[in-house]
Amino acid sequence: RKEVEQDPGPFNVPEGATVAFNCTYSNSASQSFFWYRQDCRKEPKLLMSVYSSGNEDGRFTAQLNRASQYISLLIRDSKLSDSATYLCVVAGGSSNTGKLIFGQGTTLQVKP
Amino acid sequence: GAGVSQTPSNKVTEKGKYVELRCDPISGHTALYWYRQSLGQGPEFLIYFQGTGAADDSGLPNDRFFAVRPEGSVSTLKIQRTERGDSAVYLCASSSGTGDYGYTFGSGTRLTVV
Numbered sequence: 001r002k003e004v005e006q007d008p009g010p011f012n013v014p015e016g017a018t019v020a021f022n023c024t025y026s027n028s029a030s031q032s033f034f035w036y037r038q039d040c041r042k043e044p045k046l047l048m049s050v051y052s053s054g055n056e057d058g059r060f061t062a063q064l065n066r067a068s069q070y071i072s073l074l075i076r077d078s079k080l081s082d083s084a085t086y087l088c089v090v091a092g093g094s095s096n097t098g099k100l101i102f103g104q105g106t107t108l109q110v111k112p
Numbered sequence: 113g114a115g116v117s118q119t120p121s122n123k124v125t126e127k128g129k130y131v132e133l134r135c136d137p138i139s140g141h142t143a144l145y146w147y148r149q150s151l152g153q154g155p156e157f158l159i160y161f162q163g164t165g166a167a168d169d170s171g172l173p174n175d176r177f178f179a180v181r182p183e184g185s186v187s188t189l190k191i192q193r194t195e196r197g198d199s200a201v202y203l204c205a206s207s208s209g210t211g212d213y214g215y216t217f218g219s220g221t222r223l224t225v226v
């Protein structure tokens with residue numbers, strides 16, 4: 001079983017739609033959680049951190065459920081420029097070396 | 113430098129050859145990470161340096177892979193006797209230290225073994 005699991009998609013949505021991605025992680029000792037965005041043939045870039053209390057950044061909302069070991073990302077009012085792969089990432093745990101564990105990524109394609 | 117620099121950006125090599133991939137991290141960043149990303153997958157951890165020492169090399173797939181960071185800045189990932197399965201994008205990232213998850217990734221080296 002992978003440490004971080006995501007539905008790879010693709011998710012094809014029209015502009016203006018709301019779309020949600022989920023992921024689950026297996027290491028209950030994980031301490032930090034993130035969503036990264038990766039454009040085609042580019043490097044991953046940090047989109048936002050994820051906190052237990054939930055956090056919002058403009059059209060993006062991230063939630064963490066530690067009890068269920070579940071992370072979500074909600075994108076409202078999708079734009080064409082949101083088309084990318086979204087990587088669910090966890091870090092920490094017993095070793096806490098700063099190592100990030102990435103999910104497979106979920107591909108989003110926003111259509112006009 | 114302003115960002116993480118990786119060279120070469122592309123490398124094509126024949127099966128069985130030796131390759132070196134270079135990473136120049138952000139100036140002052142003590143933590144350096146190597147990841148490997150295959151098509152359709154997320155980045156997979158290879159090795160982590162804190163300063164000059166490899167603090168965690170648990171992700172190196174086998175003894176054909178080795179990495180160094182002799183002066184605590186530039187790092188080189190070395191792959192001996194390359195195999196076709198080594199073809200991937202090799203990503204380097206740096207951060208200001210352990211516990212700082214504000215990684216900056218380089219644009220990667222796309223390695224193709226033919």
